[in-house]
Amino acid sequence: MNRILLCATIFAAGALAAELPVREVILYKNGIGYFVRSGEVKAGEAARLEFKAGEMNDVLKSLVIFEDGGGKISGLRYDSSEPLATKLAEFPFQLGDHQPLSALLDQVKGAHIELKTGPETVAGSVLGAREIEAGENQQQRQEVTLLLDSGDLRTVDLGGVTAMRFSDPVLEGQLVTYLARVAAGRSKEKRGVTVDSTGDRARRLTASYVVPAPVWKSSYRLAFTGAAEPMLEGWAIVDNTTGEDWTKVRLALVSGRPVSFITNLYEPRMVARQTAELPEEEAEAPELYGGAVSAPEGLQDFARLERSDKLYKVPPPPPPPPAAPMAHGLRAPTVVPTDSSSTIATPAEAVERGELFEYRFDAPVTVRDGESAMLPFLQQKITARKLLVFSTAASEFPRNAVELSNDTGKTLDGGPITVFDGNTYGGEALMETVKAGDKRLVSYAVDLGTRVATTLDSADEIVREIHVRRGVLTVRTASRETKTYTIRNVDAKAKTLIVEHAIRPEYRLIVGKPAETTASAYRFEVKLAPQGTAKLPVTEEQLESETTELTNATPDFLLVYAQNKELDKAGRTELERVAAQKLLIEQNDVAVQRGDQEINELVRDQDRVRQNITSLNRVSGQQEAVQNYSRQLVAQDGKLASLREQQAGLKDKKTALQAALNQMIEAMEF
Numbered sequence: 158m159n160r161i162l163l164c165a166t167i168f169a170a171g172a173l174a175a176e177l178p179v180r181e182v183i184l185y186k187n188g189i190g191y192f193v194r195s196g197e198v199k200a201g202e203a204a205r206l207e208f209k210a211g212e213m214n215d216v217l218k219s220l221v222i223f224e225d226g227g228g229k230i231s232g233l234r235y236d237s238s239e240p241l242a243t244k245l246a247e248f249p250f251q252l253g254d255h256q257p258l259s260a261l262l263d264q265v266k267g268a269h270i271e272l273k274t275g276p277e278t279v280a281g282s283v284l285g286a287r288e289i290e291a292g293e294n295q296q297q298r299q300e301v302t303l304l305l306d307s308g309d310l311r312t313v314d315l316g317g318v319t320a321m322r323f324s325d326p327v328l329e330g331q332l333v334t335y336l337a338r339v340a341a342g343r344s345k346e347k348r349g350v351t352v353d354s355t356g357d358r359a360r361r362l363t364a365s366y367v368v369p370a371p372v373w374k375s376s377y378r379l380a381f382t383g384a385a386e387p388m389l390e391g392w393a394i395v396d397n398t399t400g401e402d403w404t405k406v407r408l409a410l411v412s413g414r415p416v417s418f419i420t421n422l423y424e425p426r427m428v429a430r431q432t433a434e435l436p437e438e439e440a441e442a443p444e445l446y447g448g449a450v451s452a453p454e455g456l457q458d459f460a461r462l463e464r465s466d467k468l469y470k471v472p473p474p475p476p477p478p479p480a481a482p483m484a485h486g487l488r489a490p491t492v493v494p495t496d497s498s499s500t501i502a503t504p505a506e507a508v509e510r511g512e513l514f515e516y517r518f519d520a521p522v523t524v525r526d527g528e529s530a531m532l533p534f535l536q537q538k539i540t541a542r543k544l545l546v547f548s549t550a551a552s553e554f555p556r557n558a559v560e561l562s563n564d565t566g567k568t569l570d571g572g573p574i575t576v577f578d579g580n581t582y583g584g585e586a587l588m589e590t591v592k593a594g595d596k597r598l599v600s601y602a603v604d605l606g607t608r609v610a611t612t613l614d615s616a617d618e619i620v621r622e623i624h625v626r627r628g629v630l631t632v633r634t635a636s637r638e639t640k641t642y643t644i645r646n647v648d649a650k651a652k653t654l655i656v657e658h659a660i661r662p663e664y665r666l667i668v669g670k671p672a673e674t675t676a677s678a679y680r681f682e683v684k685l686a687p688q689g690t691a692k693l694p695v696t697e698e699q700l701e702s703e704t705t706e707l708t709n710a711t712p713d714f715l716l717v718y719a720q721n722k723e724l725d726k727a728g729r730t731e732l733e734r735v736a737a738q739k740l741l742i743e744q745n746d747v748a749v750q751r752g753d754q755e756i757n758e759l760v761r762d763q764d765r766v767r768q769n770i771t772s773l774n775r776v777s778g779q780q781e782a783v784q785n786y787s788r789q790l791v792a793q794d795g796k797l798a799s800l801r802e803q804q805a806g807l808k809d810k811k812t813a814l815q816a817a818l819n820q821m822i823e824a825m826e827f
Contacts, residue, residue, distance in 0.1 A: 176196045176197075177194040177195060177364060178196060179192060179403055179404075180193050180407065181408075182407070182409075183408075183410075183411060184370055184371075184372075184373040184408075184409075184410050185370075185411045185413070185414070185417075186372055186373070186411070186413060186414050186570075187414045187417045188370065188371075188372055189215070189368070189369065189370060189415075190368055190369070190370025190399075191367050192365065193363065193407075194206075194365070195361060195362070195363040195364075196361070197360075198354065198359065198360055198361070198362045199359050200358050200359055201357075203352060203353050204351070204352040204354075204362055205352075206349065206352070207348065207350075208347070208349075208350070208368075209347065209368075211369065212369060213422070214419050214421055214422050214423050215366075215367055215419070216366045216368055217422040217423060218422060219366045220364060220365070221365045222364050223363040223364075224361070224362055225360055225363070229354060230352065230353070231355050232353045233353065234350065235349065235350035244338050245338060248331055248334075249264065250264040250265055250331075250335075251264070252335065252339070257288050257299055258286075258299060258321075259287055259288050259299040259300070261286075263285055263286040265328065266283050266284065267282055268324075268325060268328055269281070269323070269325060270303075270322065272303075272313055272320070272321050273318065273320040273321070274313065274318055274319065279303065279311065279313055280305070281311065283301060283303060284302040284303060286299070286302070287299070287300060296316075298314060298315075299314075299315040301313050352364075367417075370398075370399070371396040373394065373396075373410050374393070374394040375392070375394075375569075375571065376391070376392050376572050376573050376574075377389060377391050377569075377572060377573070377588070378390040378392075378499070378574070378575050378577065379539075379561075379577070381577065381578045381579065382580070383579075386538040386540065386541075387538070387539060388536065388537070388538060389535065389536075389537055389538075389539040389561075389565070389569075390498050390501075390535065391533070391535030391536070391569070391570075392531050392534070393410050393516065393531070393534050394530075395408070395524060395529060395531075396529045397526055397529070398527070399526065401526050402526050403522065403524045404523050405521035405523055406521060406522055406523070407518075408517075408518045409515050409518070410515070410517075410570075411510065411513050411515045412568045412570040412590060413568075415513065498536065501533040504534050504535050504537075505519075505532070505533070505534035505535070506519060507566075509568075516534040516567075518532060518534070535565070535567065537565050539562070540562040540564050541559050541560065541561050541562070542559065542562075542653075543557070543558075544559075544560060544652070544655055545604050545652055545653065545654040545655065546598055546600050546654075546655045546657065547609045547642070547656050547657065553608045553609055553610065554603050554604055554605055554608060555603075555607050555609060556600035556603055557600060557602040558599060558600040559586070559599055559601070560596060563591045563593055563597075564593075564594075565593065566593050568592050568593060569591040570590055571587075571588055571590040571591075572588065573586070573588075574586040574587070574601070583601060583602060584602035585601055586599035606648035607644065607652065609642055609643070609644050609654075609656075610642075610643045610645075611642055612640070613638065613640050613641075615637065615639075616636065616637040616639075618635070618636045619634065619635055620632060620633070620718075620721050621723065622723060623718055623728065624827065625707065625731070625732075625825050625827055627826075628706060628708065628822045628823065628825075629704050629705070629707070630704065630705045630706075630707055630710065630715075631702060632702070632705075634702075634703070635698050636698070637696055637697070637699075638664070638697050638699070639668070639694055639695065639696040639697075640695050640696075640697075641695075642692065642694075643690065644683060644691045644692070646685040646686065646688060646691075647688060648687065648688070649688055650687055651685060651686060652684075652685040653682060653683070653684055653685070654682070654683045654691075655672070656680070657679070658671075658678060658695050659678050660674070660679060661697065663699055664698060664699050665698055666696075666697055667696045667698045668694060669693070679695070681693055707825075708818075708819075712737075715733075715739070718732060719732040719736065727827060728827040735822065735825065738814065738817060738818045742811060742818065745807055745811045746811065748807050749807045749811065752800055752803055752804045755800055756801065759797045762793060763790060763793050763797075767790070770783055770787065773786070
């Protein structure tokens with residue numbers, strides 16, 4: 158077997174030169190279908206395939222071709238993506254809609270043609286052609302003027318021409334090619350590819366590829382019958398929109414979403430090239446220089462926020478399925494359906510495919526073009542527990558639900574579930590994809606026999622921790638909230654209720670033990686007695702931190718936290734020492750402020766005395782008064798000097814007190 162892997166080839170929905178019918182179809186959940194075609198090709202024969210234009214990009218990156226029979230693939234050719242008008246623009250003539258023959262001949266002036274009119278054949282070069290407007294009671298005519306081989310000019314009525322041919326084989330070939338392109342362009346959505354191969358005998362050609370396809374859908378029936386385990390029945394809905402029939406194909410359905418994307422490989426890509434000229438052929442132009450910028454600084458380091466969320470590593474996409482038939486997995490057991498189950502053939506075989514899961518149907522499947530089909534892929538007992546679920550306060554009534562434990566050994570693809578209870582329709586649910594060994598809650602009806610009420614209480618903020626480090630006081634406080642669920646069961650039967658309490662990242666759970674936790678909620682399980690009432694309190698605590706620089710804190714602020722019961726004796730003593738030192742500094746600051754006020758008052762009084770002396774000196778006979786003011790001024794100078802000396806001492810004292818405080822703060826840590 159000769160095999161060639163093509164990264165830029167093409168797929169078509171049907172074959173022309175050789176029949177390559179669809180043999181296998183695998184449908185995925187990411188909008189992709191994997192197709193395998195196979196057929197006999199005669200010796201020296203090429204195979205032509207057709208495909209939709211929208212499938213080109215996917216096919217160009219996925220097609221694989223096998224040839225069994227001694228031949229080799231020598232090349233592949235496929236239709237260009239150029240519009241039809243662009244393809245026809247290169248010809249020396251154009252054929253428009255309802256265009257007369259004279260219009261064509263007028264476009265090929267100078268071409269040598271042969272016209273047959275009855276028994277006569279006229280040959281010559283086209284000088285021109287026209288369409289003559291018809292008058293009253295006359296028919297419209299077309300005529301062509303020729304330069305005959307004899308040198309004569311002759312006008313020929315085209316209405317009497319029974320045959321015409323171009324003498325130039327090149328022009329005749331252009332007309333044939335033109336018409337072929339017009340014919341190929343009738344189907345705007347179809348493209349063709351020709352597979353050329355060598356070999357002197359017939360051989361089998363197989364092509365596999367992926368193209369866009371409708372997503373297959375799942376639907377389930379869950380039937381409860383008495384005390385027996387419920388039956389889960391799965392059906393796959395498949396749509397054929399490929400434009401051709403799937404006749405007795407091998408069909409498989411894959412649960413999972415491998416990565417898939419579109420890369421534009423089909424459209425021609427043109428590269429913009431630089432224009433280069435010799436320097437001496439260009440005039441000199443002014444040259445501009447950009448301004449300098451500063452050297453780049455180092456990148457800033459940003460603090461990383463730690464989260465408690467769980468991170469899940471996404472597995473790499475699996476390789477594309479091989480073209481050869483896949484090995485079958487374990488056969489699902491044939492079960493005897495209950496009254497609420499369908500009588501179906503053996504369900505599809507199921508097998509893990511890496512991170513994906515495949516359902517493969519043993520019997521060939523036929524789905525006509527434009528039709529859809531429902532195919533059973535599962536019918537099996539499953540572990541399921543009936544309960545109630547309350548997850549929102551928008552309604553006081555919880556929902557009837559089922560806890561499905563997937564012990565089928567298979568992946569259950571996501572889809573709707575119709576629930577039957579005792580051969581009676583019970584409601585409908587929607588289920589996400591469930592891997593083997595996992596479980597899900599699905600709700601299908603509202604339980605009007607149970608009511609849930611909620612109340613919310615909050616407690617005062619309390620101090621949890623007090624720390625000092627590097628001169629920073631950190632106080633961690635906590636505030637609690639309690640949400641109480643009051644549940645009333647009015648029915649005369651016992652029930653189990655699951656309460657979903659939303660997780661808030663800034664809160665931690667203090668009271669209440671959940672049965673399980675999801676990414677967004679705590680799940681608490683409550684047993685309800687017949688016609689009974691139950692209460693479920695859920696208490697959460699929110700922690701907050703507040704920081705204060707000790708140098709900026711007041712003594713009263715520190716003494717308040719020094720009395721907190723969460724602080725040990727050593728920490729309390731340290732805070733009290735700092736508060737006492739800050740109090741001494743505050744007292745010293747008050748004394749300095751008071752001294753400054755006295756000095757300012759004395760200075761103002763001295764200014765007043767000096768003004769009085771100046772005024773009295775201008776008046777005769779006031780010498781005694783001037784002397785009294787002078788003595789007063791001398792006394793004030795003495796007092797002012799004493800106050801300034803006292804202020805200097807207070808400032809020196811503050812410096813010493815502050816230095817001692819800084820030393821205390823620097824050494825404090827608890």
